[in-house]
Amino acid sequence: MAASIVESGSIDLSNALEDRGLRRTAARSAVTGRIEQLNDAFTAENLCRDLPDVGRATVYRTIRHLVDAGALCKLPILDGAPMYSIARVDHHHHTICVRCGAVGEFRHSTVERVLRSLEKEIDGDIVGHRMEIFITCRACLGDQHAIKKTSR
Amino acid sequence: MAASIVESGSIDLSNALEDRGLRRTAARSAVTGRIEQLNDAFTAENLCRDLPDVGRATVYRTIRHLVDAGALCKLPILDGAPMYSIARVDHHHHTICVRCGAVGEFRHSTVERVLRSLEKEIDGDIVGHRMEIFITCRACLGDQHAIKKTSR
DNA sequence: CTCTAATTGATACTTGATATCAATAAATGT
DNA sequence: ACATTTATTGATATCAAGTATCAATTAGAG
Numbered sequence: 001m002a003a004s005i006v007e008s009g010s011i012d013l014s015n016a017l018e019d020r021g022l023r024r025t026a027a028r029s030a031v032t033g034r035i036e037q038l039n040d041a042f043t044a045e046n047l048c049r050d051l052p053d054v055g056r057a058t059v060y061r062t063i064r065h066l067v068d069a070g071a072l073c074k075l076p077i078l079d080g081a082p083m084y085s086i087a088r089v090d091h092h093h094h095t096i097c098v099r100c101g102a103v104g105e106f107r108h109s110t111v112e113r114v115l116r117s118l119e120k121e122i123d124g125d126i127v128g129h130r131m132e133i134f135i136t137c138r139a140c141l142g143d144q145h146a147i148k149k150t151s152r
Numbered sequence: 153m154a155a156s157i158v159e160s161g162s163i164d165l166s167n168a169l170e171d172r173g174l175r176r177t178a179a180r181s182a183v184t185g186r187i188e189q190l191n192d193a194f195t196a197e198n199l200c201r202d203l204p205d206v207g208r209a210t211v212y213r214t215i216r217h218l219v220d221a222g223a224l225c226k227l228p229i230l231d232g233a234p235m236y237s238i239a240r241v242d243h244h245h246h247t248i249c250v251r252c253g254a255v256g257e258f259r260h261s262t263v264e265r266v267l268r269s270l271e272k273e274i275d276g277d278i279v280g281h282r283m284e285i286f287i288t289c290r291a292c293l294g295d296q297h298a299i300k301k302t303s304r
Numbered sequence: 305c306t307c308t309a310a311t312t313g314a315t316a317c318t319t320g321a322t323a324t325c326a327a328t329a330a331a332t333g334t
Numbered sequence: 335a336c337a338t339t340t341a342t343t344g345a346t347a348t349c350a351a352g353t354a355t356c357a358a359t360t361a362g363a364g
Contacts, residue, residue, distance in 0.1 A: 023330060023341060044320075055344035060321060076228035081320060095274055106273055114262045115285070121258055122247055124287035131283040133267070135276035175310060175361055196351080207313035212352060233351060305364100312359070321349080328343070334336085 011087060016071035017062075027054050031062040041075060041085040041094075041103035075103065075132070093130075097137035104137070163239060168223035169214075179206045183214040193227060193237040193246075193255035227255065227284070245282075249289035256289070 013032035018024060034050050035042070047059050063084060066072040075083045075094055085094070085103055092107040115129060165184035170176060186202050187194070199211050215236060218224040227235045227246055237246070237255060244259040267281060 025330075025342065027343065057322080057344060057346095058342080061342090074230060076230055078226060078228055095276070097276065098279055104275065106270065108266065108270055108273065110262075110266045110269060114260065114266055117262060118258065118260055118285065121260065122285065122287060123256070124247070124249065124289040125293060126285055126287050127250055128286035129284065130286070132281065133270065133274065133278055134280035134282070135274060135278050137276040141277060177311065177361070179312065209313060209315095209353080210311080213311090307364085308362095310359105310361075312357105314356100314358105316353105316355080318353070319351085321351105323348070324346085326343105326345100328341100330339100330341075332337105332339080334338100 011069075011071045013066060013071050013086070016069040017065055020065065020069050022065060027058045028062050030054050031059055032066075035066075035072075035084075035086065041083040043081045043083055045081060077101075093132065095133045095135050095137075097140055098134050100137065100140050102137050102139070104135075106133075163221075163223045165218060165223050165238070168221040169217055172217065172221050174217060179210045180214050182206050183211055184218075187218075187224075187236075187238065193235040195233045195235055197233060229253075245284065247285045247287050247289075249292055250286050252289065252292050254289050254291070256287075258285075 013035060014024060014029060017028060017032070022028070030051050031047060031054060034047060038046075044060055044063055047063070048054075048056050051059065063072065067074050067084070071087055072084045073087050073094075075085065075096070077083055077096070083101075083103060085105075088105070091112070092105045093111065095104040095106060096102075097104075111131060115126060119126060165187060166176060166181060169180060169184070174180070182203050183199060183206060186199060190198075196212055196215055199215070200206075200208050203211065215224065219226050219236070223239055224236045225239050225246075227237065227248070229235055229248065235253075235255060237257075240257070243264070244257045245263065247256040247258060248254075249256075263283060267278065271278060
């Protein structure tokens with residue numbers, strides 16, 4: 001019943017679709033295959049550009065199925081299109097570089113502990129949460145040669 | 153230099169615009185006035201509907217100025233248009249009801265403490281963060297008369 | 305009251321994403 | 335292998351949120 005897990009700890013995308021009763025087709029394999037090739041988070045438009053032979057509608061539909069299946073995380077960026085990343089089995093959160101947009105992950109048990117302590121403070125049932133940390137990543141810090149590093 | 157604070161702890165919206173060197177106009181007053189009337193978070197389209205005599209472009213522009221000024225928080229909702237709420241002086245986070253979309257606030261010092269402990273784990277400089285808790289609010293819990301409450 | 309620059313808002317456009325629907329392909333039964 | 339049924343595809347139209355354009359208007363300084 002549980003979705004297939006591959007060694008890396010992520011969910012196998014094709015199987016995730018099959019588990020939902022969806023057919024295994026060439027178009028869907030192209031989409032899941034491309035996503036698995038990518039290391040970084042991506043947008044729907046990225047995939048459309050990478051897969052010119054797959055229709056936009058199919059790309060968007062497949063992404064939606066994968067999100068519904070829990071195999072992809074949808075990351076709402078402040079402006080523009082949301083990004084997607086392969087969901088790991090263990091719950092985690094994301095870092096987003098405000099300069100280059102690179103998305104990373106982290107997991108931290110304290111975050112979950114905080115949630116539990118918030119239950120009394122919040123007027124309703126907690127059904128989920130989302131946390132993003134905005135950073136300037138190592139690479140981008142390297143780019144700006146010591147600018148703004150000294151003054152406060 | 154600091155933006156004017158009114159008793160409630162929120163930033164005065166008209167003054168926030170003036171502090172940025174923007175003129176005080178009838179259209180902008182209509183927008184800020186309407187926002188201040190609202191208790192809840194709102195979308196840009198909400199404002200446009202409430203203010204049919206103010207052009208869409210002006211509504212969107214004014215919201216953008218207010219966000220830039222730090223007088224409004226922009227809350228990216230998972231699907232659809234982002235919502236905005238008046239920024240309080242003290243840092244806080246939001247709860248979003250997954251049934252009715254109602255937005256609430258909470259503040260919790262532990263969240264900030266978690267962030268500090270994450271600094272070692274994260275490869276870059278933390279420049280900001282965002283946390284949203286998804287809930288079923290009290291009102292919506294009342295609606296669904298005990299459904300799904302018993303089974304596991 | 306005049307002048308200048310900021311502002312406005314109708315309109316057209318851009319972007320991201322979904323709906324439609326005839327053509328196609330996958331699974332199933334024989 | 336073939337026919338049948340049903341899911342899937344993708345070109346196209348459409349939708350929704352938001353931005354760019356630009357002539358007409360208005361605020362504020364002098």
